[in-house]
Amino acid sequence: MAKHHVTTTVNGDPVEYLCDSEQTLLDCLRDELDLIGAKEGCSSGDCGACSVLIDGRLVCSCLILGVEAEGKKVETIEGMAQGDELHPLQRKFLEHAALQCGICTPGVLIAAKALLAKNPDPTETQVRYWLAGNLCRCTGYDKIVRAVMDAAAEMRGA
Amino acid sequence: MQERVKKPQFDVVGTRPIRPDGVDKVTGRAKYGADLKMAGQLVGKVLRSPHAHARIKSIDTSKAAAMPGVKAIVTAGDFPKQASEFVPAGEGVVNYRDISNNVIARDKVLYEGHAVAAVAALNEKTAIAALDAIKVEYEVLPHVIDEIEAIKPGAPILHDDMITIGMTPPPTKASNIAKRVEFNLGDTAKGFAEADLIVEREFKTKAVHQGYIEPHACLASSSEDGSAELWVTTQGHWVVRAYCAKLLNWDIGKIRVTSSEIGGGFGGKTVVYLEPLALLLSKKSRRPVKMVMSREEVFKASGPTSGGTVKVKMGVKKDGRITAAEGEITLQAGAFQGSPVQPACMCAFANYDLENVKVTGYDVVSNRPKVAAYRAPGGPISTYGVESVVDEIAEKLGMCPIELRLKNAAKEGTRAAYGPKFGPVGLVECLEAAKDSDHWKAPLGPNQGRGVAAGFWFNIGGETTVSLQLNEDGTLTLMAGTPDIGGLRASLCMMAAEELKVDVSKIRPIIADTSSLGYNFLTGGSRSTFSSGMATVEAARSIVKQACGRAAKLWDIPEEAVTFEDGMIRPAGENAGKHKPMHLSDIAKVAGKTGGAIVGYAAISAQGAAPSFGVHIADTEVDPGTGKVTVTRYTAIQDAGKAIHPAYVEGQYQGGAVQGIGWALNEEYIYGADGKLQNAGFLDYRIPVASDLPMIDTVIIEVPNPRHPYGVRGIGETPIVPPMAAIGASVRRSSGVRFFELPMSPPKVLKAMKAAGKA
Numbered sequence: 001m002a003k004h005h006v007t008t009t010v011n012g013d014p015v016e017y018l019c020d021s022e023q024t025l026l027d028c029l030r031d032e033l034d035l036i037g038a039k040e041g042c043s044s045g046d047c048g049a050c051s052v053l054i055d056g057r058l059v060c061s062c063l064i065l066g067v068e069a070e071g072k073k074v075e076t077i078e079g080m081a082q083g084d085e086l087h088p089l090q091r092k093f094l095e096h097a098a099l100q101c102g103i104c105t106p107g108v109l110i111a112a113k114a115l116l117a118k119n120p121d122p123t124e125t126q127v128r129y130w131l132a133g134n135l136c137r138c139t140g141y142d143k144i145v146r147a148v149m150d151a152a153a154e155m156r157g158a
Numbered sequence: 159m160q161e162r163v164k165k166p167q168f169d170v171v172g173t174r175p176i177r178p179d180g181v182d183k184v185t186g187r188a189k190y191g192a193d194l195k196m197a198g199q200l201v202g203k204v205l206r207s208p209h210a211h212a213r214i215k216s217i218d219t220s221k222a223a224a225m226p227g228v229k230a231i232v233t234a235g236d237f238p239k240q241a242s243e244f245v246p247a248g249e250g251v252v253n254y255r256d257i258s259n260n261v262i263a264r265d266k267v268l269y270e271g272h273a274v275a276a277v278a279a280l281n282e283k284t285a286i287a288a289l290d291a292i293k294v295e296y297e298v299l300p301h302v303i304d305e306i307e308a309i310k311p312g313a314p315i316l317h318d319d320m321i322t323i324g325m326t327p328p329p330t331k332a333s334n335i336a337k338r339v340e341f342n343l344g345d346t347a348k349g350f351a352e353a354d355l356i357v358e359r360e361f362k363t364k365a366v367h368q369g370y371i372e373p374h375a376c377l378a379s380s381s382e383d384g385s386a387e388l389w390v391t392t393q394g395h396w397v398v399r400a401y402c403a404k405l406l407n408w409d410i411g412k413i414r415v416t417s418s419e420i421g422g423g424f425g426g427k428t429v430v431y432l433e434p435l436a437l438l439l440s441k442k443s444r445r446p447v448k449m450v451m452s453r454e455e456v457f458k459a460s461g462p463t464s465g466g467t468v469k470v471k472m473g474v475k476k477d478g479r480i481t482a483a484e485g486e487i488t489l490q491a492g493a494f495q496g497s498p499v500q501p502a503c504m505c506a507f508a509n510y511d512l513e514n515v516k517v518t519g520y521d522v523v524s525n526r527p528k529v530a531a532y533r534a535p536g537g538p539i540s541t542y543g544v545e546s547v548v549d550e551i552a553e554k555l556g557m558c559p560i561e562l563r564l565k566n567a568a569k570e571g572t573r574a575a576y577g578p579k580f581g582p583v584g585l586v587e588c589l590e591a592a593k594d595s596d597h598w599k600a601p602l603g604p605n606q607g608r609g610v611a612a613g614f615w616f617n618i619g620g621e622t623t624v625s626l627q628l629n630e631d632g633t634l635t636l637m638a639g640t641p642d643i644g645g646l647r648a649s650l651c652m653m654a655a656e657e658l659k660v661d662v663s664k665i666r667p668i669i670a671d672t673s674s675l676g677y678n679f680l681t682g683g684s685r686s687t688f689s690s691g692m693a694t695v696e697a698a699r700s701i702v703k704q705a706c707g708r709a710a711k712l713w714d715i716p717e718e719a720v721t722f723e724d725g726m727i728r729p730a731g732e733n734a735g736k737h738k739p740m741h742l743s744d745i746a747k748v749a750g751k752t753g754g755a756i757v758g759y760a761a762i763s764a765q766g767a768a769p770s771f772g773v774h775i776a777d778t779e780v781d782p783g784t785g786k787v788t789v790t791r792y793t794a795i796q797d798a799g800k801a802i803h804p805a806y807v808e809g810q811y812q813g814g815a816v817q818g819i820g821w822a823l824n825e826e827y828i829y830g831a832d833g834k835l836q837n838a839g840f841l842d843y844r845i846p847v848a849s850d851l852p853m854i855d856t857v858i859i860e861v862p863n864p865r866h867p868y869g870v871r872g873i874g875e876t877p878i879v880p881p882m883a884a885i886g887a888s889v890r891r892s893s894g895v896r897f898f899e900l901p902m903s904p905p906k907v908l909k910a911m912k913a914a915g916k917a
Contacts, residue, residue, distance in 0.1 A: 020283075030193075035186070036186065037186020038186070039192075039371070039372065039421070040192065040373070041371040041372065041373070041421075041840075042839065042840050044840070044841065046453075046839065046840035046841045047371055047453075049371055076186065077184075077185065077186035078186050078187075080184075080185070080186075081185055086184065086185075090184040093180075093184050094176045094177070094180040094181070094184060095176065096805070097174070097177070097805035097806055097808075097809055099180070099183055099184070100422075100643065100644035100645065100806070100809050100810075100813065101370070101371075101372070101420060101421050101422045101423075101643050101644060102179075102183030102184075102188055102421070103190060103370075103371045103372040103419075103421025103422060104371050104421075105183050105184055106184075106186045109184060124853075125849075127848070128848040128849040128851070129849045131848040132847040132849040132850075133847075134848070135371055135845060135847065136371070136848075137368075137369045137370055137371055137422050137813070137817070137845060138422055138643075138644060138809070138813045139809055139812060140813045140814075140816030140817075140846075140851065141816070141846075141848040142812045142851075142853050142854045143805070143808075143809060143812070145848065145853070
């Protein structure tokens, strides 16, 4: 079957790609657009390593079809820093050593960004439940939760 | 704390700079195993056995080979047959015949998921269709999953030629017991005769997976001239190179392996699965071949660690002094020999200074995936049993479990049952810190309980090479060869900066490929900061020596008349004359004119690795309505020797503790009667998520390792050793029931509490 032509916006840039009907958004980002920041850990929506935002909503890009991005706004980890300026979450993750191997980090950062957009002042419990869809096997989550709380405080100007 | 060596003052070591590979990892730029693309690359896929145990009668690939877009197919027949030969490899031994037969099944499939054939095609869809078109005729054989069932008479035998090693006299018939090991110290019969109390228990643990989030992945490109490049996520690319060369019968020097960023390993990425297949598919197709495992393949076909059966018998005097200890440890090896039964036996009683110890272990094959190393392989399993018995003894004697351990703790001069006498070790210091902690003294709520347990890992050194280049402008490039999983590059740069008195940000590190640096054994055995750190210090000192030599030349004075102090190269003493001190960067600028590039190079076999002991305290709360156990507070205390970058040391303690929490409460391989794995996904194989956990408090104890320039001990593995027993002891108090089996999942806890009238 012929491929589908998709026109969408990724990190503010207008982009086009061709994809198969069954091709996931994750595969389109990685294979068609060379945006390798979103990772495939499970392809079943359990690990969150492929987290992206579609029109501001947090999704696992492995559970979305490439064709579903038509006309939407997709945000990935590659669009998180503004020029040389890291997003406060990115900076706090580095300062708190909130990553070890780093494979889950792009997904965790995107998820945390979505949380802070919704709730700028989350409690520790709220951070933990929001990030429950992002598996990290290295850190035990301690430093991740601290980094998110610290970034939230900084972003609030607290 | 006792001062064991003169404590040097550090400028960089012990601080918390941003890691040099950090920005790439928070911006999505870092390239992992599946992130590299090559022009013209094909997709490689593996056909796997649907059966737990079967003879392969025939494989017909003709239909698949004829499909448009299919470029190459390999089966075991394409690989040379390997002789059975045991080769030392770090913490254990490997057998090339087993590795080869595990990478691709020859004659028999030994577990569900065992690779049978591999295909390279233009795209994934075609590759999957080709797998479907390969006809394999199987003769299904009876299977055995449980290790105790596997050693019973009449059990299906996996390997017709497996005669148990380590039995006297050697058995005459094949069995599923690959090996028997035994460690003895003193006379346990005498020790038990002296005991006032003897506790004897049997424990069961389940197979658990390392659970790295990044699946196995590689990209191979073989050339017509016999050379090949391999990009791979691995803990040891020199080891991958050696295994691939052996399995393919290629020259080692013709294979160049580059380690990608690695998305977690925990021991599971110390072996090969896809790599030899990808190299051969690439050679056959003359195209690059990329292979990535699915999560289901990771669970079914890459190494979990053993489940096992642990029998423990310990005798004590009324005052708490342990008089004798015996253990019998039977571990699942998976389909091929090689469970971590030896280190399990080594760790079993290593926490204690004992006169009479006997430990025996059995390595048992069954129709499961071949186990791979998992963080302190074997240690958590035997320690779970032993520390649980120690806790029960404390309870029966009415003693504080920390006091009981202090009374028996291993210390400098203790002879371990497995042979060595310990040098300075920090177990007593960890126990004292636990006793003094706020956590230990804090009050508990209803349905809550507190447990404590200790753990040990011996750690290794080994072959390590580091190159440190002084660049023309005085900046430095550091090349190491032990893949960096959790902050190694940061630690190495810090040690180099400490030696050279330069700003740590002026040193840019890379993990070099196998053609750019001398041999490095893999990142494992908690060796990378210890060994690569030792080599880095040696390389940095070589740079200082060379720089002093260049200054001597410039000043026309003898080399001995030049010193390096506070980051400056200076004439030493009055006879050396008056010369303006030079910075390393001044020397760097004139290196070309004074003898050429200045490169520090250290190729060592790191000796003097020292064990690390840890003590964990766990609070749990049990819901009497559901049996669900929640960890409410947790503290991990461990001797690091010297923490180079304390944040990443804490990270190791926290991460290991949480893997242990998962092992204790949730994680297990679940098999059906058909011998198939029933929970090969992250939804059903549930690793801990953020909302399951509290903060993990850490205490870094520093009893320096006298054999490392900065006192470093390996620290990565010990943190997973104490958690299961600490949580077991805690659940004993929160639920009122003592458990002897992992995981302590809600249905089991509820059932046991009901039976005991506690729920």
